[in-house]
Amino acid sequence: MKKTNIQMVDLMGQYSKIKNEIDQNIISSIESGRFVNGPIVQKFSENLSNYLNVKNVICCANGTDALQIAFMALDLKKGDEIICPSWTYIATAEAAAILGIKVVFCDVDLDTFNITADLIEPHINDNTKAIVPVHLYGQSCDMAPIIKLAEEYDLKIIEDNAQAIGCKYTFPSEEIKFTGTLGHIGTTSFYPSKNLGCYGDGGAIFTNDNNLANKLRMIVNHGEKIKYHHEIIGCNSRLDSIQAEILNIKLKYLDEYNTNRKIMANNYNLAFNKINQIKTPKVISDSIHVYHQYTLRILNGKRDELKSYLNDLEIPSMIYYPIPIHKQKPYRNNQTLKNTDILSDEVISLPIHTELENSNQDYIIESVIKFFK
Ligand SMILES: *Cc1c(COP(=O)(O)O)cnc(C)c1O
Numbered sequence: 001m002k003k004t005n006i007q008m009v010d011l012m013g014q015y016s017k018i019k020n021e022i023d024q025n026i027i028s029s030i031e032s033g034r035f036v037n038g039p040i041v042q043k044f045s046e047n048l049s050n051y052l053n054v055k056n057v058i059c060c061a062n063g064t065d066a067l068q069i070a071f072m073a074l075d076l077k078k079g080d081e082i083i084c085p086s087w088t089y090i091a092t093a094e095a096a097a098i099l100g101i102k103v104v105f106c107d108v109d110l111d112t113f114n115i116t117a118d119l120i121e122p123h124i125n126d127n128t129k130a131i132v133p134v135h136l137y138g139q140s141c142d143m144a145p146i147i148k149l150a151e152e153y154d155l156k157i158i159e160d161n162a163q164a165i166g167c168k169y170t171f172p173s174e175e176i177k178f179t180g181t182l183g184h185i186g187t188t189s190f191y192p193s194k195n196l197g198c199y200g201d202g203g204a205i206f207t208n209d210n211n212l213a214n215k216l217r218m219i220v221n222h223g224e225k226i227k228y229h230h231e232i233i234g235c236n237s238r239l240d241s242i243q244a245e246i247l248n249i250k251l252k253y254l255d256e257y258n259t260n261r262k263i264m265a266n267n268y269n270l271a272f273n274k275i276n277q278i279k280t281p282k283v284i285s286d287s288i289h290v291y292h293q294y295t296l297r298i299l300n301g302k303r304d305e306l307k308s309y310l311n312d313l314e315i316p317s318m319i320y321y322p323i324p325i326h327k328q329k330p331y332r333n334n335q336t337l338k339n340t341d342i343l344s345d346e347v348i349s350l351p352i353h354t355e356l357e358n359s360n361q362d363y364i365i366e367s368v369i370k371f372f373k
Contacts, residue, residue: 004357004359004360006314006315006316006351006356006360006363006364007316007351007353008316008317008318008351008353009192009193009351009353010353010354010355010356011192011193011197013354013355014257014353014354014355018249018250018253021249022245022246022249025245025246025248025249026242026245026246029241029242029245030242032241034241035240035241035242036238036239036240036241037238037239037241038241038244040241040244040245040248041059041238041239041241041244043244043248044059044239044244044245044247044248044251045057045058045059045204047248047251048204048247048251049206051178051251051254052178052180052181052206053177053178053181054178054180054181054186054206054207054208055207055208055209055210055213056206056207056208056209056210056212056213056216057204057205057206058204058205058206058207058213058216058217058220059202059203059204059220059238059239059244060202060203060204060205060220060237060238060239061201061202061203061236061237061238061239062189062190062191062201062202062203062237063091063160063162063187063188063189063190063191063194063203064091064094064095064189064203065095065203065220065235065237066187066188066189066203066204066205066237067091067092067095067096067132067158067160067187068095068096068098068099068235069205069216069219069220069235069237070095070158070185070187070205070216071095071096071099071101071130071158072099072219072233072234072235073185073212073215073216073219074129074130074156074158074184074185074212076096076099076101076129076130077099077100077101078099078100078101079100079102079127080101080102080127080128080129080130081101081102081103081104081125081127081128081129082096082101082102082103082104082128082129082130082131082132082158083104083105083106083115083120083123083124083128083130083131083132084096084103084104084105084106084115084131084132084133084134084160085105085106085107085108085114085115085133085134085136085340086105086106086107086324086325086326086327086335086337086340087107087108087113087136087321087324087325087337087339087340087343087344088134088136088160088321088325089134089162089163089320089321090325090328091160091162091189092132092134092160092325093105093325093331096132097330097331101129102127103325103331104123104128105324105325105326105331105333105335105337105340106119106120106123106337107119107337107338107339107340108136108337108339108340108343109339110297110339110342110343111279111282112139112141112142112281112282112284113136113137113139113281113295113343113347114133114134114135114136114139114140114141114142115133115134115141115146116141116142116145116146117142117145117146117148117149118145120146120149121149124149124153124155128153128155129155129156130155130156130157130158131146131149131150131155131156131157131158131183132157132158132159132160133146133157133159133160133183134159134160134162134163135159135160135161135163135164135167135179135180136163136164137163137281137289137291137292137293137294137295137320137349138163138164138167138195138261138289138290138291138292138293139164139167139281139283139284139287139289139290140164140167140168140169140179140284140287140288142284142287143169143171143179143182143183144171144172147182147183150183156183156184156185157182157183157184157185158183158184158185158186158187159179159180159182159183159185159186159187160187161179161180161186161187161188161206162187162188162189162191162194162203163194163195163292163293164179164180164195164290164292165180165188165194165195165196165254165290166178166195166196166254166255166258166290167179167258167287167288167289167290168287168288169182169287170287180206181206181208184207184209184212185205185206185207185209185212185216186205186206186207187203187204187205187206188203188204188205188206189202189203190202190203190204190239190243190247194292195254195257195258195261195290195292196247196250196251196254196257197250198243198244198246198247198250199242199243199246200240200242200243201243202239202240202243202244202247203237203239204239205220215232218231218232218234219232219233219234219235219237220234220235220236220237220238221234221236221238222234222235222236256354257354258290258291260354261290261291261292261294261352261353261354262289262290262291264291264294264352264353264356264361265281265289265291265294265352267361267365268280268294268350268352268361268365269281271365271368271369272296272365272368275368275369275372276299277298277299277300277302277372278296278297278298278299278368278372279296279297279298279299279346280296281294281295281296291352293318293320293349293352294349294350294351294352295320295347295348295349296347296348296349296350297343297346297347298346298347298348299346301345303319303345303346303347303348306348306368306371307319307348309367309371310364310367310368310371313367315350315351315363315364315367316351317348317349317350317351318348318349319344319347319348319349320347320349321344322344323344324337324340324341324343324344326340350364350368351364
């Protein structure tokens with residue numbers, strides 16, 4: 001049982017393997033003198049749009065902005081309602097709330113951690129304008145029924161794909177598409193710890209609708225198409241050239257990184273499936289999980305005990321999320337979200353990243369097994 005400095009995310013280990021390429025490109029980027037929105041931003045957008053097979057990729061400053069800009073492009077405003085999970089990172093709700101949009105929280109499925117068409121439908125009313133599915137922890141929501149529901153009620157779909165870049169969804173027709181390209185607009189984050197992360201902040205917006213794309217491109221740049229001609233209200237949300245250089249390199253390795261995560265997840269699953277008090281993440285058959293997080297449910301009420309036991313062994317773990325959004329001060333309401341509340345007591349995420357060594361994973365597995373003996 002050997003272990004060496006286990007980390008939740010090992011960005012330095014990953015960097016050391018691509019250091020030459022990264023360093024060279026950062027230097028030449030600086031020397032080009034095009035610091036914001038340089039040609040490399042355009043090139044990376046094209047490469048990502050080819051990778052995702054989506055017509056338009058618009059880069060922006062971060063994943064939270066990406067969501068807000070998506071809502072702005074769809075003209076969502078005060079009095080409108082969106083439906084999103086409470087079981088997500090705060091940004092999903094915050095980006096809508098800041099525009100005065102009413103955020104209606106939907107419960108999630110206990111096994112997949114994601115919202116479903118059945119759970120969404122009761123929240124739809126005359127003010128509902130959009131559904132915001134979050135592909136949490138790297139697994140696609142079951143999108144076919146959600147798309148059907150949206151069509152039935154004439155709602156927009158904005159996918160928060162911050163945790164699932166590279167994930168694919170298979171439709172009942174067997175058509176396969178990348179998450180983030182299934183609705184009207186998809187958004188993502190390039191925060192360093194995401195599956196495709198840069199070395200600072202970054203984000204992007206995807207759409208197959210060229211009209212929407214034009215509007216999104218204007219909004220990220222102060223509502224202008226021609227310099228100093230401002231046609232709509234926008235904001236300043238651009239990607240730095242240096243970040244685009246890094247992303248352009250890391251995009252080449254994204255599939256490899258995601259495959260690595262999957263192998264690690266399978267190792268965990270094999271070991272933990274035998275333990276009654278642990279529920280391993282359920283993969284819906286039509287989804288390729290990219291395991292942004294490897295998240296277990298601990299069913300015997302000892303989640304916090306397990307966490308401090310792991311902490312004593314210097315094994316990092318995280319609770320995503322300790323307090324769901326509908327219980328956070330600015331968003332608090334009287335809603336009861338049964339599954340969401342259960343999950344906040346049960347979940348724990350274990351280290352899963354591209355550089356996790358087998359010996360370290362074995363040590364984590366053996367330690368967890370010992371806890372339940
Ligand atoms: C990280 C994340 C965001 C926000 O991205 P930032 O780049 O940090 O603004 C939004 N939604 C989800 C689900 C995320 O995990």
